[in-house]
Amino acid sequence: MNRHLLLSAAFCLALAPTPAFATDGPVPHTGFNENIPIQMMGDELDRPIAMVIEDRLTTPKKLKKIENEFGSAGAKVLTRSYAGRLYRPIWTEVGAESLQGVVDNLFDHGIVSDQILRNDLRRTIKSRFTSKSPKSRAKADIQLSLAWLRTAKAIGGGLKDEGGMATPMKIGVKKFNLTDSLLQSGLGKSSTELFAMAPNTHDYQKLIAALATYRELAANGGWRGIPEGDAIEVGDKDPRVPALRTRLRAEGFYDLEQLLRSPDADIAIDVLDENTVIALKKFQRRHGLNEDGILGNNTLKAMNESVESKIDKISDALHRWRYQGDMGQKYIWANIPSYTATGWNRGKKEITMRTIVGKPRFATPEFSDQVEYMVANPKWYLPVSIIRRQKVPKLKRDPGYADKYGYNIYDRKTGEKVDAYSVDWTERGVARKYRFVQEAGEGNALGDMKIIFPNQYSVYLHGTPGEHLFEKAQRAFSSGCVRLEDPVRMAKWIARHDDEVARTDITEAIEETENTRFELDEHVPVHITYFLVTANDDGSVNFHRDIYKRDDGIRTVKKMAKLYKPKPTTVGAHLDGESAH
Template identity: 25%
Template sequence: MKYKFVRDILLCLVASFALFSCHQKRELRKREIVRDVKELGEVVPEQIGERLSYTADNKTLEDKVPVHSVPALQYFYQLAANQAKWSVDGQLIPAADSMLYFIDHADEVGLPAGIYHQGALDTAIQQLHAATGSGKDAALLAEVDVMMTDAFMKMASHLRYGIAPRDSITLRPDSVLTDSALVQLLSTAIKDNNIAGTFHQLEPAYEGYHSLKAALLNFKAKYQSLHWDSLPTAYVDTPAFKQLVLNRLVQTGHVDTANGHGSDTALLREGVKAFQKEFCLFEDGQAGKKTIQVMNKSYHDWMIQAAVNLDRWRKWPDSLPNRYIFVNIPGYHMMVWDSGQVVLDSRVIVGAPRTRTPLLNSRLSNFVMYPYWRVPFSISIKEMLPAIQKDPHYLAKKNLEVIDKDGNAVNPDSVPWKKFSKNYFPYVLRQMDGLENSLGIMKFNFFNKYAVYLHDTNNRGLFRNSYRAMSHGCVRIQQWDSLAMYLIKDDKRFKRDSVRAWLDKGQKKQIDLSHSIPIYLRYYTAEGKDGQMMFYEDIYGEDKVLKKLMSL
């Protein structure tokens, strides 16, 4: 027993020493001054090798920022025998300056600079520049080299595919740059001193992406150096509060008191309207709740909002069809693209937050004139059944038919409405065609599992609203007539005059397109237009979800 006890103690001591030794081996040498520059070719590779071993164990570099790909780092330096790639004889090469520039300006392409080792690299570069004497710090050169390599690989991947993972509507067939592809990209970029060109080639080629990026740059130049006060969210519309709002508008240049004219009230109203116009709010000149909420957003908030939308663009494929329909849900607009040009732009009404318009890819195949509206089951039991039970004339007022399971119309007076509930409703409600139909006089169909479509509306005055998230999920379009005429413009089977005549006569017809057209329902809360940022309300909270996925 005594021998066994001593043996166990010795084994524990040996194990503890082994663990301590392993831990010691993983410690990185923070400083190694080399007096003879010629010796850097031997010492720096040793230091790089230490960092690669450390990274393999910890999946991070010494600044604790996770690396993009350990195998890619190892493969890149294996090909170079662990030699430094971003410096020669202890001096950083021009490509390193380019890489540092892109890291410092990562926010201009919607990327967070911190994940590219910005803090550690800035400190290390300052130390390299501040060093005096003939010696070179091999440890510092190795640290900079590996961090820049990882930063390039990470940024290249993010510019190509975005930070957030792919989702159900991502159209890219691939989602990662392989390790060999990253190594080849970096090797060529350093060899040709073309970091900028390499990165630009990886970015989306779409006009929407580049318009947003250009507008973001202008926004940054305008607002980065400014500071503005937050306004109280609980307030009384008093002179004191109005003065706070006026001060806030002066801080961001929406009111110029030096050149002002008239009363403070007039200045305030014009300043609020200028702010509302810039940030896509209803321009009533009143500092209401929503306007105050937007005024209280910080510069950082706006930059993040732009960043998540740039990331959305990176989920598109390298090219899109020659023509397609694009609906931006929070922007409340639809565009028809043909041969690289917008040939139709229309306001739309989209689903309310409780009945969202889904994000999807599909193909529009036909449109129907004077359609019936088959009321979805959820609307029938949640909204219409209670109304019918209260008012026996509700069905007639809304021009609704009651259809049984065999497709036959039944007399609503013979239906025991009081017996029905959400658990038992054996009928379908169908709204007759006509001007009072909720679908208006035209419906555009495309396959999807959500049973949504584009359509006209019998309440066209709603298109004047600034807030237009109010449908049950379908997309109501203002320019429905123009869309129909565009869809048949090259179809010899139909003449536009004939379609217009059918509409005038109120004839119910279905027009099947000879060539279906792709349609994309998307979610962009920031766009660029004429060099200016266009910010939209995050009506469904999708930005919040994406910010978490991007760790912003």
């Protein structure tokens, strides 16, 4: 068949009825994309290769292997891409080299290419374009496409279907035409197509830069840990102080030249001075520690974490971002380990506040949903789990606890209000027999606002009467919900562009202490995540404590740095001589 007959046959196939793409059902083996440049259709020399490709992609046993790895979605992307070209090869030499370039740059994203590719890509490229065997060239072309799918899966967080990348979240699927993207990559656009699948969030881009910075630190030897000992406060003399300065300087918290210009430059090198305390507080702030300027046990442990461990944590954060999915145009991001909630709109952070999250035994879950309504001056309807775990033990000791904290108790069968003193709180299963309601007002556990996104966990955002707890560095105190430092301000931000709710309505409801529900016309996504590393606007990063012990999956070569060994100091040595050490 000559070239003109081949194209005619292809257009006939295009005119024939074809089934719509779906996740289920048989994999289609025919079809034609009229947008494909004519040069991608190949020439007569490709026919023997096309016959082998068709055999491999239409033989159930061989296709099953592909489905086992990529699922039916990935298999459909592959078969549709080839079928639309009458099984001609997809990969040009320029396209293959562009794919190699992407794979070479995966390391920058914290992805180890050896872990996602099944074979040597360079060898596959050589086989595709130099082998004299049509069978070998066909196999190599398919292998290049499979390598592309693996790379897309790694960068984009998994394959879902023709139009999306998979995400474990309820919302936020990233949309891509994977078939067209594969074909364009075959022409040489792998970098554009594949890296477009990566997250486009503020933190992801900043973390890529941070990963490069910390890898450079590792290449230069990292840093030495500080030996254990008594806590060191400002003015204390300790032989480990030079090690502290060296450690702070290694990660950019302490500038030696600035210190030498300071009024403290004549202080002995083994005395903790004010300037070093300033750098130490900065370190503590970026590591979720109490900002007290004291080198205590927790600060020492954080300082002695190795650069390799931090690199792995940054890589893990990048991995988590890839599987997070599209956050949306306007959304709330509540990150558990950082104890923060931020409101983002079109790539800009518009609001941020501190949070309180669940205790380790009542861990706040990770999930995404959408805010549907808000309630000013809310009543608190206690879940059975909280009644059983927290309230029944207290009522056993003192039934007067209910009145003291404003809890009304109702019989679930009759709906009648009951006196706490009339209930046998030692009875088995008593928590399920009664409904607890805490009225709105001062002391209400939800504060003056709750923000609801209905979910299976009964978790939501709300205020709290315990505002003093926001002053603590570690704030895992709740029973699972996320308490906001300023829930009214967050509610107003959510409603700012909502046609159904005016910000003045929220203010008036709070002032009048009326229990008021606000239905939202615009449902704003909320994402509750568990990132141990987050980025700041200036590119610096924060390392958060693993409050729920979830970093076991992080590939860590060496968690603790080698210890600093102090050199003998000359009697009377001062800071201006520290450079000699």
